[in-house]
Amino acid sequence: MRGFRIELMAGVAAIAIGLLLPFAAGAANVDDRRDMAMEKLDANHDGVVSDAERNAARQARFKAADANGDGFVTREEFAAAGPARDAGRKNKMFALMDGNGDGKVSQAEFDAASANMRERMKAARQD
Structure with missing residues (x-):
């Protein structure tokens, strides 16, 4: 037993x-x-991501996604940029960023969407 x-x-x-x-x-x-x-x-490797470092990274991501350099990211450019994700998820993300619904995302819309996501993440960590 x-x-x-x-x-x-x-x-x-x-x-x-x-x-x-x-x-x-x-x-x-x-x-x-x-x-x-x-x-x-953390560009200067001090263990802290400053606002300047965060802004520089965000601007670099936008510039990399703006394949034709016209100052806007289209749905097609967004689909081709960044990590591979399913089309439905990328379309949803693009729609969230395209604040005025004109089919392209400006730097200002991109910045606003990034700030919104950062605030949601902060709120989620506090819960």
């Missing part, structure tokens, strides 16, 4: 580890992504 209990406990422990391991790996990925983002944004 004692051997059965030990085997049962070992089996339960193995199942628990198997169920929790993906969450631990996900947490590591989140930490890795945060560290990579910090490394990219």
Whole structure:
């Protein structure tokens, strides 16, 4: 009977580890992504992302997305820029940024959308 209990406990422990391991790996990925983002944004490597560094990074992202350099990012340019995502998600993101609905995003609209997202993220962290 004692051997059965030990085997049962070992089996339960193995199942628990198997169920929790993906969450631990996900947490590591989140930490890795945060560290990579910090490394990219923190231009002077002082451990703090200043407003100037954040603004410079945002302007660089907009400029990179504005493939033809006309000062606007079209839906097509946005779809081609940045990380690969499904078209539905990119369309939704573009619609959120295109404040006046003219089918293109100006630097001001891009900045406003970025500020809005930053505020939502701050609020989510406080909850």
